[in-house]
Amino acid sequence: MSGTSDIADGGPKHVAVIMDGNGRWAQARGRPRLFGHHAGAKRVREIVESCPNLGVKYLTIFAFSTENWKRTQVEVAGLMSLFRRYITKEARALCDEGVRVRFIGDRVQLDRKLVSLMDELEGMTAHNDRVHLTIALNYGSRDEVSRATKRLAEEVASGNLDPADVTEETLTKFLDTRVLPDPDLVIRTSGEARISNFLLWQSAYAEYEFIDTLWPDFSSEIFANLVGSYGKRERRFGAVPA
Template sequence: MSKNPDIPLQDSGSLSPGGDGPRHVAIIMDGNGRWAQARGRPRLFGHHAGAKRVREVVEACPGLGIEYLTIFAFSTENWKRTQTEVAGLMNLFRRYISREMAALATRNVRVRFIGDRLRLDAKLVKLMDRLEVETAGNDGTHLTVALNYGGRDEVARATKRLAHDVANGTLNPEEVDEETLPRYLDTYVLPDPDLVIRTSGEARISNFLLWQSAYSEYEFIDTLWPDFTAAELGRLCEKFGRRERRFGTVKT
């Protein structure tokens, strides 16, 4: 079933350059396993520590002017990890949602999930659906969790939905352009990210928000995710505000 093309996309541009911070921050939360192993603990210990860090970052967003926060929790490639780690992560997601549901609702956080839910277990999907419903009326920080998400997978699924609409006659193929496809993406109600942060010292985007981040600013930092703080997020937002974003134009 296609996304509703009648729902208008929000402006994908950022706040104007010259001292303004990012409206939408996306984070690749990397380094949990290495953080745990450096302490002689199993990888799942690091994932639990990383989950606690999410709360601090979410709570910091309003004070930093961040309206939208998108976090990469589990990729379509992460199924290749050991069965023990994957099972532990799925259990962690269930526990986190159950534990944080009330707090997110009272803090005026609206939660959305993106990614393919078909491979996730029914109990987890039920919790995800419930959290989305419970927070649907909130208009504070918009928290999007990418779970079983991959950028290429998202574009492929979007293309299938678009092709279905062309086939059944509800979409004219001559009208398909770069403004059309985003209406079929998982993120169709979100603005594009202004700033993408990757922790842990790796300098790659790992199949995250491929379409949406075409003009995002990137920060690759050495900090492992469990050590990432609201203060460091603030410094990165301040640094972003000093950048000049031209979106293909030339400064006059």
């Protein structure tokens, strides 16, 4: 593996992670799926803490998708309770470690207590700049683009935006991620080779890594190896090699 300085120089600045495999990890141990979700939540801190030394400025994690409401009521309720507990427990540590937290996704379906905690954490960490942690909660990329397009259409209808001026950059300004750079590297754990409606617009030129490790077993060492191997890839963005 490359040294830390080499990774920081040529590595990804924005890494997005589809944290998959919590349920299977728990079931393999004869425990309920929520046991795996709790184990997975603990793993997040280790990965966030490793980002500065690897030169990763932005970390985006997929916590709960718009499709996850299809899971059992017990699991969904348990996840919502876990999110509230995680925010309450980790808020001070995240703030002290210089982590700025943002949430993306549609908050309408979320309970008021959870949304209030999300707002508080965003406000508490707004001045931080060491690591930018974005948590996708009730997020789906198609839903995000649909909401963005609706807002863009409202601007056109109100006369504030000329349809002739609409470009890719225009739509980007209406996305949940409008203040973030596009991800350079997207990682999915658990052996599934799907992108599951995650950052579809933003990841048009991202590099992907699909690995077999289940999320609760995903360590900072594995993360560092993936970040290090990214620097060995040739990034052409549609052009031909010089």
